[in-house]
Amino acid sequence: MVCQGNPVSEGIAIGKVMRYEPFVPVVDNTAIAGEKIPAALSRYEEARSGAKQELEELRLRLEQEDPQKAKIIKAHMDILFDVAMEEEIRDGIAGGKSAEAAADQIFRKYARIIGRSADERIRERASDLEDVRCRLLRNCMGIPERNLAFLAEPAVVVAKDLFPSDTASMDRRKVLAIVTEVGGPTSHTAILARSYGIPALLGVKDALSLLQSGQSVIVDAVDGKLIVNPAGEEEKAYRRKAAEFRRQAEETKKYLDGDSFTKDGVKIEVELNIGSANAQEIDAIRHTNGVGLFRSEFLYLGRETLPTEEEQYKIYRRVLMQAGDAPVILRTLDIGGDKKLECLQLPKEENPFLGNRALRLCLERRDIFKTQLRAALRAGTVGNLWLMFPMVGSMDDIRKAKGVVREVQRDLDCEKIEYNREIKIGIMIEIPAIALIADLAAKEVDFASIGTNDLCQYTTAADRLNQNVAQYYQSYHPALFRLIRDTVRQFDRAGKPISVCGELGGDGLAMPVLLGFGMRRVSMGLSAVARAKRIISRLDLAQARDMADRVCQMETAGEVEAYLRDALKDIV
């Protein structure tokens, strides 16, 4: 039997299944009264102390092994002792709910709020709340902990989903691979699997019902396949494939540093996408030619008040200083619609992706926009700042946004505050309307970057978050490639830099097509950098141009993908 899955951490593993079914709380919602209320309050407190002790032990162990992962556990401790949640849980108990029911309700409420974010990485953080909820409820119910910290023998862990604490605490020398029924490329499981170098195949439908502990499997987290009970010959072939994969992975690592050139010697700028601007991300800038996308909305998410000008200034400054002379493309606040900010009450909209978001919202809320622009312009004095506006759909949008920048410059001049007067101003190309008038837009801005994630969603009319239309969200759609081709052409004609900062920018299969269109800058997350540089080094531009032409003549996304896979089988 062969099942399909999403290969979020590449690798191949051959071994035996270990089903992992963590504790699933079943909560009794019967109302309580009288003396049961103070007893429930004490039970909540005891459960919290029990959960705290477990987390503390885990954190201490991880601090020795992996301080980065210890931070996740520290974040769980913060959730456990979150004052607002605690207050609501206590109110719930005082109002007649059991400790379990009150905690369950409040944790679910907050997980729902985060889970509605349009940003996948924020949504994934709901799993931290879910993790802490289960730990707290398990302690309330007096049930001992189950985890992956001690495995008797090496195994392929199969689960519905893994909590962050499962992945952080797991005995990684014994986990051959991870297979889960849910989870995307930016889930905790994916991030940790990648950082541990454990092959992971997520989104394998019904994996738990199909697999039994002890069964032999091959996890092909390169081509996205799970082979159950493989035949002897198949296993032999996969052992060879695994050895080849390890050899290539070692080879790829060598490409991480240094500039990137095509086989025929043309330099391609490989830049980094960053979000939280944490120490790891800032450090990673040195492997690239600068920051191709700084998703500044991360500074605004998950907090009760808007970040002040000073807070933003310090963070932007730190990133700019690390980048030195290399450009830092700071995207202004890309929020709104269903990407909710707790610190900003936004009205609910019927079609949030087509609603009042990003630049549209900033033009309405000038106070927020100007605070960010002031911080950015001031921080710009220490580096090479490129300011980029998201969700631009018309020339009016560009002109209005530039007008606000000018107002902020005038204010800073009046206040005699130093700022960078040389910054470049650019736009995201993510709405077809602006891609189709790229010739005009190119005259009005200094640069552009193509946000292929949104451009794909708006071109194919398929909500990027809606699983029911996932089959219509086709990032290899010939229409998307034609739009990119024409946009690159117009910016090239105008002599203005253009890049790709959506997922397609770090997609090995799409790389020759982008280079063939004339793209010379690509931006991506750190995990894609070394591989992208390796692929670039194996591509010749004449060949890339030919491939790009062919792709634009194709009829379907399926045809494009099959062609690219075949043409690049020895390269990607």
Ligand SMILES: C=C(OP(=O)(O)O)C(=O)O
């Ligand atoms: C880079 C993009 O923006 P987001 O942060 O919305 O993925 C994009 O849309 O391609």
